[in-house]
Amino acid sequence: MEATAGKSLALATESKILVKQVHEIGEWLGFETRNKYQIMTESGRPIAYAAEQQKGIFGFILRQYLGHWRKFDVHFFTPDRVPLLIAHHPFRWFFERIEIRDNSGKYLGAIQKRFSILSKRFDVENAKGMTIMEVSSPIWKLWTFSFKHQGKLIASVKKKWAGIFSEAFTDKDNFLVEFNDPSMSEAERTLVMASSVFVDLLYFEKKG
């Protein structure tokens, strides 16, 4: 497997993508296994895969008992397994953060959780650490995360209903990522796409 420096997801032409958690048999047995995602275009064409890279029994134990607080990396690959991105999540009890780098190690930005009580808040930071999009979703709005800049809707991540059977028995989540502002750069689109994984791990994955 060889990295192709600078290779991107080529999201600029997409207005919608789907991020689907790949189901594994372990979940049906009551154990949460490594989180894996398939990223597809609206038409269902796979454009990337993402998987949490933390192997071994220790990683399994951490995932079972520390949930999304644990330190982990999510690696993104093309369908032919060429590395694209790495999302690094440092260990944090509060104000969790996920940092995105491309396959050459170039820092693209981060998703930073903000303090809130009755809402879900996080910021999307660019490579210089400046907030370029904010998400502030009321706690009762369970399934929609709107990414705004200066009050203007730029993008959104919506949890897609995966069927009552699936919902009841696993954490399997499908997300619809919409790019509402056509002027979004590739880096911005990548950060929003990575946010959907962050959202899944932060708000929908069970701890312990």
Added chain:
Amino acid sequence: MSQFPALHGRESGTLEISRTVLIFSFDDQSKEPITLSTRSLEITLTGNNSVHYLIKDKHIPNSEIIVQDATVLQTLSTLGVESADLALRSSRKKRGIRVFAVSSPFLIALLLIAAIPLLFSWVPVKWLDGMLTHQQERAIGNLLLPALTNSIDSVAVTSNRQDEVTKLVEFLKSHNPDLAKIDFVVKLSSSEDVNAYALPGAIIVVNQGLLSQATSVHEVIGVIAHEIAHVERRHAMKALTGRVGYFGGIMILGFFVGYDAAAAIAKVGDLVSLKYSRADETEADGRGVEFLSNAGISARGMIRFFDELARKQEIDGVSKALALLSTHPLSSDRVANLKNLSEMHPILTENKLPVSMDDLRPKK
């Protein structure tokens, strides 16, 4: 020239600040920089999750620059940009409101939890008073004794001064028909705290410290008259029943903070201190003076003793040696009131007391 990271829309760049202009240069160098004049700046707060600042030149369309570091405004403020001062003030205010909004639910919850014993202390349990027999009240008093002092028995057994103090109680009892039916028990404690107190079941505890501090037997009988008045008016039982609700509240608090923590809070709350209300103290002063007067004893000794304590309180503050003040809050007003009461009950011929101060004073 100072440089700061900034945004134009979502495009990243650098803002350079000089005395007269602000220049925003895009990271994408193919784009033309934007120049704003410091004379025509308009600064507003923006951002939803955090406070950001939107800077624009009033005369240049599409010149909005976003900065997220308050240092930029501080720099502009030093250059005399008035709108930077205003924005900084608004930012501090907004942050203050946010901190208050975020912390107030926690503070309210904490206050409510801490207030549980207090709320329950208002539960009317006065009906408990009067339901118990004298023996039951005496049993409660005996139960409270070890909590208040652990030195009673050692002194009581070895000292005959307890009998001398009992003589003073009996003296007052013999001259006051209202006290005739009360079966007093006097306990002498070896505590050096200057204190005396009444417990349920007509138990009167006198500390050795009180006897050491008193300069005359009139002072001692004055304090005893006051304690006897608490017994006669059943203040100890009232204070105790008032704390039944408090005790219940402590139990409930235990559910939230654990029983060890609740017990510690109860200790701070001083469950067994039997503090009386100001009204009870005033009533005990009045009845005490009456008991002394009926027995042909001037209240001057009582007043002198309390006056001396109040004076020391002013000089030293409340010290351990003046523990009487913690159970009997004293003020110059109260001493003045005692003087008035004393004048209302003049003693023409003073009776002789059955014991002297030498009988009461601890032997060296």
